[in-house]
Amino acid sequence: MALGDAILACLTERPMTGYELAKTFDSSIGFFWKADHQQIYRELSKLRDRGYIQGREVVQTGKPNKLIYTLTPEGRTALRHWAARPSTPPSIKDDLLIRLHALDSIDIEPIRTDLMDRLEHHRDRHENYERILKKRFPEGTASDVLDLGNLLLLRLGARHEQMVADFCEEALDALSAMSGKDKGTGTVVPLDDGKREKG
Amino acid sequence: MALGDAILACLTERPMTGYELAKTFDSSIGFFWKADHQQIYRELSKLRDRGYIQGREVVQTGKPNKLIYTLTPEGRTALRHWAARPSTPPSIKDDLLIRLHALDSIDIEPIRTDLMDRLEHHRDRHENYERILKKRFPEGTASDVLDLGNLLLLRLGARHEQMVADFCEEALDALSAMSGKDKGTGTVVPLDDGKREKG
DNA sequence: CCGTTGTTTACCGTAACCGACAAAAGTCGG
DNA sequence: CCGACTTTTGTCGGTTACGGTAAACAACGG
Numbered sequence: 001m002a003l004g005d006a007i008l009a010c011l012t013e014r015p016m017t018g019y020e021l022a023k024t025f026d027s028s029i030g031f032f033w034k035a036d037h038q039q040i041y042r043e044l045s046k047l048r049d050r051g052y053i054q055g056r057e058v059v060q061t062g063k064p065n066k067l068i069y070t071l072t073p074e075g076r077t078a079l080r081h082w083a084a085r086p087s088t089p090p091s092i093k094d095d096l097l098i099r100l101h102a103l104d105s106i107d108i109e110p111i112r113t114d115l116m117d118r119l120e121h122h123r124d125r126h127e128n129y130e131r132i133l134k135k136r137f138p139e140g141t142a143s144d145v146l147d148l149g150n151l152l153l154l155r156l157g158a159r160h161e162q163m164v165a166d167f168c169e170e171a172l173d174a175l176s177a178m179s180g181k182d183k184g185t186g187t188v189v190p191l192d193d194g195k196r197e198k199g
Numbered sequence: 200m201a202l203g204d205a206i207l208a209c210l211t212e213r214p215m216t217g218y219e220l221a222k223t224f225d226s227s228i229g230f231f232w233k234a235d236h237q238q239i240y241r242e243l244s245k246l247r248d249r250g251y252i253q254g255r256e257v258v259q260t261g262k263p264n265k266l267i268y269t270l271t272p273e274g275r276t277a278l279r280h281w282a283a284r285p286s287t288p289p290s291i292k293d294d295l296l297i298r299l300h301a302l303d304s305i306d307i308e309p310i311r312t313d314l315m316d317r318l319e320h321h322r323d324r325h326e327n328y329e330r331i332l333k334k335r336f337p338e339g340t341a342s343d344v345l346d347l348g349n350l351l352l353l354r355l356g357a358r359h360e361q362m363v364a365d366f367c368e369e370a371l372d373a374l375s376a377m378s379g380k381d382k383g384t385g386t387v388v389p390l391d392d393g394k395r396e397k398g
Numbered sequence: 399c400c401g402t403t404g405t406t407t408a409c410c411g412t413a414a415c416c417g418a419c420a421a422a423a424g425t426c427g428g
Numbered sequence: 429c430c431g432a433c434t435t436t437t438g439t440c441g442g443t444t445a446c447g448g449t450a451a452a453c454a455a456c457g458g
Contacts, residue, residue, distance in 0.1 A: 009301035102208035103348030149302030
C-alpha cells in the first residue's frame with residue numbers, strides 16, 4: 001500500500017481534492033512516482049474507508065461538487081507508523097536493461113535511437129531538477145525539516161538523471177566502437193516484415 | 200508484458216527450465232528485475248501458448264519431469280520486435296522518497312536507521328557489482344556484442360548503487376546537521392502505542 | 399457547435415505480488 | 429526406520445496495482 005501512503009504524505013502539506021492530488025502526482029512527487037487520477041480516486045476511497053482521511057464536500061454550481069480531503073489524526077498516526085518501518089529498496093526495472101542483456105539477439109540500430117532518445121529525456125529532466133533547485137534552494141541549504149526533505153529529493157532526482165544520462169552516452173560510445181569492430185557479423189536482417197503485435 | 204520479454208531475453212543465452220529461470224532471476228538480471236518462480240511459470244505458460252517458446256519434457260527418475268524451454272523462431276522475432284520499440288523510462292518509486300517528502304510529519308530516528316541500513320545495502324551491492332566487473336571484465340572492455348551488453352549492465356548497476364549510497368550518506372549528514380539546529384521542535388512523541396498495522 | 403478545463407466516478411482488463419499446495423526423492427536427527 | 433525438512437518442479441487462487449476508455453455535467457473559448 002505504498003500509493004496510499006504517498007497520498008497521505010502529500011496531504012500533510014495541505015488538504016487537497018482528488019483532482020489537485022492528480023496534478024501533484026503529475027509534477028512534484030510525480031517525478032518519482034507515477035499515478036493517474038483513477039488510481040488516486042480509488043485509493044482515496046480506500047483511505048476514507050479506513051478513516052485516514054476525511055472528505056469535506058464543497059458545493060459548486062456548474063462543476064460537480066468537489067471533495068477536499070484532510071488527514072485525520074488516525075491518518076497521521078498511520079503515516080508515522082508506516083514511515084517508521086524500514087523501506088524496501090526497489091529494483092531498477094528498466095526495459096532498456098533487458099534489451100542490453102540480449103544485445104546480441106536484437107537489432108542494434110533501434111537501440112541506438114532509443115538510447116539517444118533516452119539521453120535527451122534524462123538530460124531534460126536533469127536540467128529541470130537543477131532549475132528547480134536553483135530557484136528553491138539558491139544557497140544549497142534548507143532552513144527547516146520540511147525543506148530539507150524536498151531539497152534531498154530534488155538532489156537525488158538530479159543525480160539519478162545525470163547518472164542515467166551519462167550511462168546512455170557511454171553505451172552509445174561503446175556501441176559505436178563495437179559496430180566499427182564487427183560490422184556485418186550480427187543479425188542484420190531487416191525487421192519490417194509487416195507483422196506487428198498490437199500489445 | 201515486460202516480464203515475458205525478460206524471460207525471452209534470458210532464453211536467448213541458452214534453453215532453461217522454469218526452475219533455472221527462477222534462479223537466474225535471483226542473481227544476474229534479478230539485480231534489476233525481481234520475479235518469483237510462480238510468476239515465471241505462469242509467464243512461461245503464456246509464452247508457450249503464443250508459440251514463442253517450446254517446452255521439451257525431460258523425464259527424470261525421482262524428481263518430477265522437467266520442461267526445458269527453448270526459444271522458437273517466432274519467439275526470437277517477437278523479442279526483436281519488442282526490442283525495436285522505444286523503451287519507457289521508469290520512475291524511481293522508492294518508499295524512502297515518500298518519507299523524505301513528508302519529513303516534517305514523521306519521526307526522524309527511524310528514518311536515520313533506515314538510511315543507515317540502506318547505505319549498507321547499497322554499498323554491499325556496489326561492491327558486488329565491482330567484484331563481478333573485475334572478475335568478468337578485468338580489462339574494462341568487452342570483446343563481442345553479448346559481452347558488451349553485460350558489461351554495460353554491470354556498470355549501470357554499479358553506478359546506481361554508488362549514487363544511492365552517496366545519497367544516503369548525504370541525507371544522514373544533512374539530518375544530523377538539522378537535528379542539531381532545531382532539537383526538540385519537531386514531533387518527538389514516542390510511537391510505541393502498541394497498535395501496529397498488520398499490512 | 400465543438401473542444402477544452404474542471405471534477406468525480408465506473409467498468410474492465412492485464413500485470414504484478416503473495417501465499418499455499420503437490421509430489422517425489424534426498425538428507426538429517428533421533 | 430520414522431518423521432521432518434529441503435530440493436526440484438510445477439499449479440492454483442486471491443489481492444493489489446496499474447492502465448485505458450469513457451461517462452456524467454457545467455462553463456468557457458473560438
